[in-house]
Amino acid sequence: MPQPGSAVRMGTAAGRGTLTAAVLASGMVFLDSTVVNVALPRLGADLGASVAGLQWTVNGYLLTLAAFVLLGGALGDRFGRRRVFLIGVVWFTVASVLCGLALRTDWLVAARFLQGVGGALLTPGSLSLLQSSFAPDERGKAIGAWSGLSGVSTALGPFVGGWLIDALSWRWIFFLNVPLAVLVLLATVRWVPESRDESATRTRGAGRRFDVAGALLGALTLAGVTYALVEAPGRGLRSPTVAVAAVVAVLAAVVFMVVERRRGETAMLPTGLFGSHLFSMLNLFTVLVYAALGGFTFFFAVYLQNVVGWSALSTGLALLPMTVLLLVGSPGAGALSAKIGPRLLLSVGPVLAAAGLLLLRELGPGASYWTHVLPGVVLFGAGLTMVVAPLTASVLAAVADRFAGVASGFNNAASRVGSLLAVAALPLLVGLSGTGYEQRAELTGAYRGALLWCAGLLLAGAAIAALLVHRPVARRGPLLTVDC
Template identity: 55%
Template sequence: MSDPAPGAAENVPAGPGVPLASARGRWIVLATVLGSTMALLDSTVVNVALPRIGEDLDADLAVLQWTANAYLVTLAGLILVGGALGDRYGRRRIFVLGVVWFAAGSLLCGIAPNAGILIAARALQGIGGALLTPGSLALIQGSIAPGDRARAVGLWSGFGGVGAAVGPFLGGWLVDGPGWRWVFLLNVPVAALCVPVALRHVPESRDPQAHGRFDVLGAFLGAAALALLTYALIEARSGSPLVIASAVGGVLLSAAFVYVERHRADPMVPFDIFASRLFTAVNLVTLCVYAAFGGFFFLVVLQLQVVSGYSALAAGAALLPTTALMLLLSARSGALGERIGPRIPLTVGPLLCAAGMLLMLRVGPAASYVQDVLPALLVMGMGMVTLVAPLTATVLSSVDPGRAGLASGINNAAARAAGLLAVAALPLLAGMGPDAYREPAEFDAAFGRAMLWCAGVLLLGAAVAWATVRTPAPGAACHPQCHTYCATTSPPLEPPRTAEP
């Protein structure tokens, strides 16, 4: 690519936006794809590396849980703030800051000498992810010409979908080859390419109505409550006074978060948005399905490696059918949801996912991929295809158009919070001891119990959908970012609505 009009992006003249067909338009898409892919890959490659991380650092199961959850605590707690900061101080500026922050956290993860530093670095990564994730779509919305935005978002989503699909395979290859540290170190050269592209070619954009008042207290209370509850769940077996204090503190901070958000003039989560019964219903379904997904994808790669004897590469490649189905069929699922309404997809999708998890009970020692693993993942993938695009479209159509970005952010944060709490709670509920992942027979038995829990939560989600979800007002279309969406940890974000010049 070459830019026919080099110069500082800050000096791009006002106009109707950058055409996607121009060199600058392609650079904008490239920058957003590079940044968002860093965060998207993190959700797929790290789980594959967990057994090797535990072996190398001589860590117990709690460390593996924290390796996954430290990132999600800060990401879920701050993602709404990240979007607000971009609207006020410049979306490109906050996006670039997030990419640099994420890369620094990744570098620290890659060189971490012990579990404590690795967990702290993962929390730092989550802060970077909260800054860059909302900005990637917002840059397209604020920079690309209005007539080209849907196609640009589709390209962004398509490339991201391919990245998500190959992520587990790439993670497995790195773990079996150069080592698990390269799962994190790979982000550094990607960031080194992304940052100069963004600074040179991406125009700065802001929301002229953003006022600069941020709900720092609400963000702190939300993240702290998640952290304390997560700690209490992971360490619950010890029954120590610290665990009890953490549980009580988490509940109290959760109550304080609700109180603060209800009484602030400019809350991070305005609770009046839940006056929409449909929005509330769909978020309840989101909590159920993404809790099950979070627990499933955390445990399944451990099951394949610890019990079934798969290499990290084979375990990562085994998950390809799920994301491939989402990559290929999400658009058709969204179109179907438009025709028949969301109630049936949001009921049938969780039921199919539950069936897939029950089929995983067949995956044990020396499991055949074709006969045991593949059927479960295909059914699971079809369930995810059925529900994700209609879920997102229903969230966006359940509120006023001007609040679609806020509604999407809340839904995304809720999904991530549900996933991290599931990763914390599921080993406890399934009776996994601290060294279970080192004992194939013990882990296999606990994995079976965990799949029953996940299937039960999905059945609850299906029941909630059938009882509460109704067809929204006309216009619940499948948005471009849903067409090739492949992430398994959260529904897609909606870019903020930007006034056309």
Template identity: 50%
Template sequence: MTTTSRLPCDEASVRHGDQETPCSASQKRWVLAASILGSSLAFVDGTIVNVALPAIQRELGASVYQAQWVVESYALLLAALLLVGGALGDRLGRRRVFLIGVAIFALASLACALSQNVQQLIAARAVQGVGGALLVPGSLALISAAFPEDERGRAFGTWAAFSGITSALGPLLGGYLIDRLSWAWAFAINLPLAAIVLAISWLRVPESRHGEATGPLDVPGALLATLGLGGLVFFFVEAPSRGWNAPAVVIAAAIGVAALVAFVVVERAQRVPMLPFELLRRRNFAGANLLTLLLYAALGGGLFFLPLNLIQVQGLSATAAGAALLPFILIMFALSRWAGGLVDRQGARRPLIVGPLIAAAGFALLALPGTAASYWTGFLPGVAILGLGMAIAVAPLTTTVMNSVDADAIGTASGVNNALSRVAGVLAIAVFGALMAAVFEPRLRAATAGLPEEVAAAVWQQRDRLAAIELPAGSPGAQQAQAAVHEAFVAGYRWIMVVSAALALASAGAAALWVENVGQRPAAAPVHRRAKGSRLGP
């Protein structure tokens, strides 16, 4: 950065990571604004894309497995490279890497909007994932660098609350544009928001990095993580359509497992790994990240299938489906700052137990609606209870992770936690897709057995489209066939919500067993040096 773009607390933060000369109240507000809007790019994109999937399936003729790849190509690159993004921010400057990430994300969003087929869209989404991997950890690391420990709980609570508001408006506006114009607006809507983030970050946000965060990037680790996750995702996404014994599927699974084993070996041998295993010796860091893995698997997998149910089975428009999660987001907005303050006053353990337990109840309620359910009585109670549980958990979870490491590793800590939440979603969507197919196909076969042979055959040929199966309205048995499709989809959907509830319960157990009831950063085990002058982790 040029000297004209530096702000008063830049130099101290560049030298020491935490500000020796604290940022002013005005600078803290600008940091929060940039972080909230930058994070919202990724959050809004995820929620809008889920709402847009039925339109993408219809207009691009995509199967449900291709629709999964529209989500997974983004999430896979994001998850695999988040650790690199956090480490780059610690080394090169958190604002600089954040700016680069926002720019890449914006350009990729434009490419998504201009895609002419599903293959182009999947490729553009992968590039979006690279941009997201740079901007997401940077958004939290900027807050940690600008705010002292005793202010971070409320700062993260504010970040979670206002990120929730932008995440609420995004799907609502996106759904309206999808209904009125095209699915492409699900991506084009990112462009003005990205322009605002770039302007605020360049003009008002101080630079921060740690002077000791040097050394080579862990490129082998990043490649192995990408290959390992990619192999497992390919296995679960493609197996239902290609067959579980198909050579490509078996090879992908073998490569994925081998790459992840190699990742662990390589990381333990690296002088400066992107995943320092020493961090996992810190009780709060390990417990909070296990909770993240379980809870966000439930959230990512469950919320992938909820809009498909609302639009393709219940008959809601994209606008209405985008509004369906408003209670979830508004509850998070109303309570997140309060929940963040709980950590500063009482510690994190209790909200990290209670929040996931309430979220589990929300998932259980979402398993109840049938094929002709009212949103108000069938879905709203579960959505609201799920929002309450997540509101209680998110800010304390973020604060626990960031306060459990030293100042020179906050970018890495943010990257690890965000990576785990994305890995959880990547794997959950893939595994839940396989679970859906395992339930959907037998139910569909049985339900269409009594239909005219040509109708049953037409339905079976489209089985990879799940609830998006279409038949000519006037064909004999079309109405019965559509009812059978919906019943089969809801049967699979219910299993997914039950599994999501079980994962949320398990995450509450992780908090009870491993998270210490402290509000401030606990005394941490030292991160041992392997070479003179260099720490493990950036």
């Protein structure tokens, strides 16, 4: 067993084992956060799920992951990154098995909520283990290798998931996590050293990220909003439960802001960060762009199978060009943004992506991949490629270095919240409810309406970037000021 505080190096058994654990763990989280969209038509038919059931299958996971991912990172810093990572792997795997065994929609949704909690413990640990375990002069190499290998798993995910759904069952996209988790656990126990933020137990200031009240209030806010949006089509806008959920969400949001403001820099989300106009605008941009991405992938996967008539494997492969473009083009987009600033890329990228969605909006039964799907997917992927790396770099540049971890974590949560809200709201906006996703005519109208909304979100993001996002020019105190 590795000793606490011992540094590992690339090229050694410990280095390879630590890297393997981080990559496989990230792969598990990716598979069950994306390929589930491809499985929705099959699991919906198998379990007799309504549109609301499909929404909760996606959003149950996103909700708890977004709400608790910052807390998960803080727990690792306080109690040991390796320990919390291991707990997260076991938790995530047990929840995955429960998902695969589900016999009813409510069972599956409950298991997805649990899976999101496990993901919140697991996700921050994947990268923090590399940062804390490798020798300082080799951390860059380790993180680079993790990025490359994670990219490969990202590209393979839709292919493997689609094949499992077609060849075996949708349940196997969850059961696949069991052998992966065994490998992660063995590698972590054998090679990954324990580490923690020692100042977290010595000083009060280090506890600023350990904000349980903030995490719970944030989760309650997201849960209330999501419930109101998802259940409104079936229960009606005047339903007491929908109204109560909406009121609870508003009250929880207000209390959250009051609590976080009073805690100051000890808060999970220091409200002083929003003193940076750039940070605020970039996170609003993030919500809009990722809402478009989440809404599109939710409807696209169901539409390709239930209307166009494609298999799960073909559906999984349909978005592969987008993934390849992101992997190949993101480093160049990040480098260009560093030279010319983020505004141009963040303005043009969403416009290209919106054009891709408008092309894909016209798909119909018997559509050809090469002539009807590929052009739109390539445009959409090219637009996202111009956005992702510059957005991440700009968020980190918008705040002082000591807030980099919090800023990155919040932006990650903002992207998940955007997807969550889109999946919750779009079916309501386009009139899709009950088992309408199984009816070609009803689903076609809803799909085309949803993609129009998604294109609108992207164009709104482009307008924000063009008018309100500027290159940060100077530091004043803890935050970067914005030239605007």
